[in-house]
Amino acid sequence: MSQHSTSGTQFQAQKFTDFSSMKEALTARVIDATFMIAPLAMKLASDGVPVKICYLGHRDGSALVVHQDSDIRSFADLKGKTVAIPSRFSNQNLLMYRMMKRTGMQPGDIVLKEVPPPEHPVSLATRSVDGYIVGEPHCTKAEMEGYGRVLVEMKDLWPDFISCVLVVRQEVIDGRRPLVDELVRGIAASGEWLDEDRRTGARNRRDAAVIVGNHFYNQKPELLERVLTKDLDRVSYTNLIPPRESFEEIMDLSIEAGILPRRMSFESYCDTTFAPDLETVDMPFDRLPGLPDDDSR
Amino acid sequence: MKSKILLGAVLVVAVLFFLNRMLNETPRYMESSPSTGLPASGEVREKFIVGFLPVT
Numbered sequence: 102m103s104q105h106s107t108s109g110t111q112f113q114a115q116k117f118t119d120f121s122s123m124k125e126a127l128t129a130r131v132i133d134a135t136f137m138i139a140p141l142a143m144k145l146a147s148d149g150v151p152v153k154i155c156y157l158g159h160r161d162g163s164a165l166v167v168h169q170d171s172d173i174r175s176f177a178d179l180k181g182k183t184v185a186i187p188s189r190f191s192n193q194n195l196l197m198y199r200m201m202k203r204t205g206m207q208p209g210d211i212v213l214k215e216v217p218p219p220e221h222p223v224s225l226a227t228r229s230v231d232g233y234i235v236g237e238p239h240c241t242k243a244e245m246e247g248y249g250r251v252l253v254e255m256k257d258l259w260p261d262f263i264s265c266v267l268v269v270r271q272e273v274i275d276g277r278r279p280l281v282d283e284l285v286r287g288i289a290a291s292g293e294w295l296d297e298d299r300r301t302g303a304r305n306r307r308d309a310a311v312i313v314g315n316h317f318y319n320q321k322p323e324l325l326e327r328v329l330t331k332d333l334d335r336v337s338y339t340n341l342i343p344p345r346e347s348f349e350e351i352m353d354l355s356i357e358a359g360i361l362p363r364r365m366s367f368e369s370y371c372d373t374t375f376a377p378d379l380e381t382v383d384m385p386f387d388r389l390p391g392l393p394d395d396d397s398r
Numbered sequence: 399m400k401s402k403i404l405l406g407a408v409l410v411v412a413v414l415f416f417l418n419r420m421l422n423e424t425p426r427y428m429e430s431s432p433s434t435g436l437p438a439s440g441e442v443r444e445k446f447i448v449g450f451l452p453v454t
Contacts, residue, residue, distance in 0.1 A: 109443035111436065114450055118418065123449050135449030162454035187453070218453040236454035264454060280446050318452040328454075336454050 110280055112287070114317060119217040120188050127152065127270065133277075134269040134284065139348075140355050141190035142268045146370035147361055151271035153372040154343055156285050158265035159292070161256040162328075162336030163193055164240040166249045167232040168225060173252060177204050185216040185224050185233035193234040195354045196259055225249055236264050237328045237336055238320060245324060254335065261340065263347060274372060285375040290382040292338030299333045306330050308389045342376040 115132055117123040120141055126132045128150055136158045145152050165184075167173045173182065186194045197213060216224055221233040222243045232252065233239075243249020255262040267288065269281055298305050306329035314322035328335065345367050355361035436442060 109437040109439055109441055111442045111445050113445060113447045115447050117449055117451050120451065122418070123451065126449060132447045132449045134446070136451070137449075159454050218451060239453060265451075277444070277446075280444060284446065284448065317450075320452065 108279055108283060110283065112284065116317065116319075118219060120190075127268065130270065130272075133273045134267060134281070136265045137268045138188055138191040139263050139266045139351060140192060140195065140360060141188060142266055143348075143352065143355065143365070143370050144190050144361060145268070147363070147365060152268050152370075153271060153274060154266045154348075154370055155269050155274075155281065155372050155375050156267040156288055157263055157341040157343060158267060158288075160337045160340055161254070161262045161334070163234065163236045163255040163262060163264055164335075165232060165234045165252045165255075166221075166225060166240050166243050167252045168228065169248050169250050171231065171250070173232065176200050176253065179211050179232060180206055181210065182231035183212040183214055183229075185221050185230045185235070186213050187218045187221075187235050188215055189360055192259075192262065192264055192351060193236075193255075194360070195351065195358060196255065196262075197234060198358045199354060200258065222246070222249065238318070238324050241328045241331070242320075242324055245327060256334065261347070263351070266343065269372075282375050286377050286382050289341065289377050289379060290384050292341055293379050293382060294384040295329075295338040299330075303330045303333065308392055311392055312389050339379065343371045343373055345371075 115126075117126070117135075120138060123132075123135055123137060124141065124145065127135050127137075128145070134155075139154065142152065142154050165176075173179060184197065186197060188194065194213065197211065198208075201208070201211060214230060216230070216233070218235045218239055221230075221235045221239045224230045225233055225243055226246070226248050234255075240249070240251055244251060255264075267285070274281055294305050295309060307326050310325035310329055311322045314320050314325045318325065348367055348371060352361065352364060356364060
């Protein structure tokens with residue numbers, strides 16, 4: 102994005118290992134914007150922190166994973182077990198709440214344990230939890246390493262599942278609007294690029310796996326390639342304008358589950374004015390720079 | 399003996415706390431990565447920092 106920035110802006114990505122530190126960095130104005138789990142962003146807004154959700158990070162891309170040799174075969178089998186969640190303020194937690202209710206369980210029938218996402222696979226491997234529910238690549242990691250089995254993907258329980266959203270400080274929205282616009286257009290263009298050839302070879306997704314694995318996630322590109330290409334619908338990067346009806350649903354569930362104290366208007370925590378028409382965005386190159394030739398991979 | 403174990407545990411927790419804090423306060427982007435490259439003009443007029451966790 103920086104190399105093609107029309108405003109001469111250098112966009113820097115800062116990696117965090119847990120959501121609490123990220124939240125602190127955002128409120129302390131160390132970072133301008135961040136990708137954060139949706140209910141946590143809504144909680145910040147509810148607490149009076151001046152931030153807005155401006156775009157979604159992706160759709161789907163989460164799963165419930167259990168141990169490979171576990172006798173858990175359905176959601177109901179989780180009764181009495183311990184499941185790791187990324188945060189109380191996550192849609193993964195809300196989904197557990199909703200599924201427990203649907204299957205006639207009482208609060209506490211499944212013990213939900215907050216664990217930072219990168220630690221989910223090791224928690225399962227060491228059997229400190231019986232399962233975990235989190236975003237990729239941590240689900241595929243347990244599958245690839247042989248100790249995990251996907252019990253159910255979120256897209257099958259909550260279609261078009263929303264997990265991480267782009268949250269921007271209000272001060273930045275007010276004072277540096279063209280940069281936020283450039284950022285959101287860049288995210289939209291990247292998503293369009295990732296999804297445009299997924300049914301025809303998915304070269305863009307394989308390229309992204311190399312760059313993201315080596316430069317951002319510090320994870321094996323093979324793992325990310327498997328996440329992005331084994332099941333092409335496991336995660337998608339289009340349809341990212343924050344939908345009012347989905348956020349109303351998240352709000353209702355959050356209030357019912359007791360993680361948000363009161364109802365807020367959609368406009369008080371969402372600003373969809375940056376979301377571009379996908380017809381008007383395009384990546385300014387065909388291949389990401391710094392990649393080996395296609396045939397050599 | 400118990401007090402030594404307790405002291406050791408307190409030290410480990412303190413070290414982990416400050417390590418976690420230091421790692422999260424240090425921008426860990428790579429200078430060579432595409433998103434931190436220089437704008438085409440070669441001149442950086444603005445900087446914009448976006449946080450992320452390595453998870454979808």
